[in-house]
Amino acid sequence: MADQPVLARLRFGREDAERDVTEGLLLRGAFLSNAAYRGALSGHKMLIIGRKGSGKSAICMRLMSDGEGGHPGGKVLVTPDEAAGEEIRRFELQGLPGDSAKALIWRYVFAVHAARYLVDHAKGAHPGCHKADSVKALGRFLKQNGEAPGGGRLVERLAQGARGLQTSLSLEAFGIKAGVELAQSPSEGARAARQLEIVEQGVAAAFGDLGCDGVVHPPFLLMVDQLEQVWSAEPDSNSMVIGLLLAAKHAAGLYGRSVRFLLFLRADIYDSLSFGEGDKFHGDELRIAWTEQALRDLALARARASVGEELTEERLWKELFPQTVAGEEITAHLFGRCLPRPRDAIQFLNLCQEKAWLDHERERITEGDVTLAGRQFSEWKLKDLTSEYLVAHPFLRQLFPLFQNTGYVVTRAALTRRFEAAVDTLHHDFPAYANALTLQGVIDVLYGVGFLGVRRGNDVVYAGDDGLAVQPHETEFQVHPCFRAALGATTAFDLRRYEPQVAGARIATGSLGPGTPGSSSLNRDDRLLMQLARSCHSILAQVGRAVGLTQDVRDELTREINRVLDEVDRIPAGAAASVGIDVDDHLLAAAHYFTTLAAQLRATGLEESTGIGDVTRRVEEEVRRLRRAAGGSYGSSGDSHGY
Known part of the structure; x- marks a missing residue:
């Protein structure tokens, strides 16, 4: 392997943290410490919130590791599978609302894991203390209730615990005969809560007897991850997550510094919750951003971990990768086309390497490799976005045609026209979501999932950049660069491209020659071509003054007008007639193109304040001027180009 080219050995890791750990890359210096990791490690935060692929599981895996960067104390990771999730979702207790019932089953899970840890910990870290009454009581409780270490799968233990809470747990280890002493409980829920309190008090007593207060040695770390695998947008699923939050808050207060809780939640799940005590969790939240x-730093760290040598940033981005793509600096091009999360960056970078090395055995990635990888990556991400939000927004895929094969700048007016043409079909196919499938509802969803950005001032803001939702007065949006190639939306507006006239073909074949030697007077054809050039310059000057337009829109307009101007500039003076070019037809064809351009600009729906109206009027004025000139009026023109 060492004798292979650097590019052959270059990898940026796996898309999922679990395989990164298995293959060792995550533990070989490829993990990048960030605010979320530091908050989790320090215990200052309990809720780590982020989008799919944002690195939640990577933090979790890092903390679970035994080496540098891992949590130095006891730890356990709970990752419910579908069967376990179903057990929790179905759990209910007479006399308690769904959220409270689910909180009890989670508290039971936490208490059992803490009890298991204490029984084992007392033997290894506190010689002789395993004989303490409180520790022995926990051991007996675990055995009597089938929760001893090495027991069944989580779903089996959950089912057993649920039955115990709904009927009676074996509490003799704590000196309680449940059937007798709890018989007077007013409801099933009250009886379950009382049973659980006895267990939790037993766990807290053992922590106290052992002196495990997080000072002598690190606290016991209890983490819950991958909850999205068992979540659906149903009330029972929401209650399952709310119950988890309530249980963690309760247990953290009960066990104090002895136990630290970390819950890794996907942002869309957490943000969809609504419950009375939600405001009490803001101080525990830490959102991954x-x-x-940061993505550049992560890419470099992973590249170094894979290559096995001190790879410099200079070499990575200027030798192994091309320095620019389509005139854009390489890292701006790459990371600007990813949603801001590690998984996307890893996939795109690996794909570039594969296009160069696996497909062509090149030792450097070319601009063409990046372009090809970008198209495939864009298609992946459009499909992934549908999958990511399939539960919450099952109609998402049906919204994409509203943006296909058109410009990536979209105004509210243009989107209104497109949506009105599709709304009946959407309501027919998704009747349960008809209330959400309004124009504003669609804009809010597309902004929330990161598909659309909104223009604010001179910037385009995407979800995560700004906590403010799309406002009713905001009228200009952009499709995220990540999805443009897959949609065929690669230009700001779907402006008709200017196609060179006959002169272009003749110039390309070298048919045009210089004008008559010694001729200094301008003939009519030359005057018409000069008029066309002046019109182009006038329009370009107006575009330059339209500072309210986004740079992408100005660039696209400038590019098309320059195509007209470049063709004029390539015709030598006095040569048009000699090669059979009808300048009148050429001028009128350009005027027709400008007429179409003006109509397209009016149809964009951009606000007058952007300057688009002035540009449109300037184009229309130049069309009239060109048509008058072609009609023979080229004496005193009365031009007032304003540039």
Whole structure:
């Protein structure tokens, strides 16, 4: 392997943290410490919230590791599978609302894991203390209730615990005969709560007797991850998550510094919850956010871990990768086309390497490799977005045609026209979501999932950049660069491309020659071509003054007008007639193109304040001027181009 080219050995890791750990990359210096990791490690935060692929599981795996960067104390990770999730979702207790009932089953899970830890910990870290009454009581409780270490799968233990809470747990280990002493409980829920309190008090007593207060040695770390695998947008699923939050808050207060809780939740799940005590969790929240610079640092760390040498940033981005793609600096191009999360960056970078090395055995990635990888990556991400939000927004895929094969800048007016043409079909196919499938509802969903950004001032803001939702007065949106190639939306507006006239073909074949030697007077054809050039410059000047337009829109307009101007500039003076070019037809064809352009600009729906109206009027004015010129009026033109 060492004798292979660097590019052959270059990898940026796996898309999932579990395989990254298995293959060792995550533990070989490829993990990048960030605010979420530091907050989790320090115990200052309990809720780590992020989108799919944002690195939640990577933090979890890092903390679970035994080496540097891992939690130094006891730890356990709970990852419910579908069967376990179904057991929790179905759990209910007479006399308690769903959220409270689910909180009890989670508290039971936490108490059992803490009890298991204490029984084992007392033997290894506190010689002789395993004989303490409180520790022995926990051991007996676990055995009597089938919860001893090495027991069945989580779903089996959950089912057994649920039955115990709904009927009676074996509490003789704590000196309680449940059938007698709890018989007077007013409801099933009250009886279950009382049973659980006895168990939790027994766990807390053992922590106290052992002196495990998080000072002598690190606290016991209890983490819950992968909850999205068992979540659906149903009330029981929401209650399952709310119950988890309530249980963790309760247990953290009960066990104090002895136990630390970490819950890893996907942002869309957490943000969809609504419950009375939700405001009490804000101080525990930490949302994972990635900047372009952080993704660059992560990419470099992973590249170094894979190559096995001190790979410099200079070499990575200027030798192994091309320095620019389509005139854009390489890292801006790459990371600007990813949603701001590690999984996307890893996939795109690996795909670039595969296009170069696996497909062509090149030792450097070319601009073409990046372009091809970008198209495939964009298709992946559009499909992945549908899958990511399939539960919450099953109609998402049916919204994408509203943006296909058109410009990536979309105004509210243009989107209104497209949506009105599709709304009946959407309501027919998704009747349960008819209330959400309004124009504003669709905009809110597309903004929330990161598909659309909204223009604010001179910037385009995407979800995560700004906590403010799309406001009713905001009228200009952009499809995220990640999805543009897959949609065929690769230009700002779907402006008709200017196609060169006859002159272009003749110039390309070298048919045009210089004008008559010694001729200095301008003939009519030359005057018409000069008029066309002046019109182009006038329009370009107006575009330049339209500072309210986004740079992408100005660039696209400038590019098309320059195509017209470049063709004019390539015709030598006095040569048009000699090669059979009808300049009148050429001028009128350009005027017709400008007429179409003006109509397209009016149809964009951009606000007048952007300057688009002034540009449109300037184009229309130049069309009239060109048509007058072609009609023979080229004496005193009365031009007032304003540039």
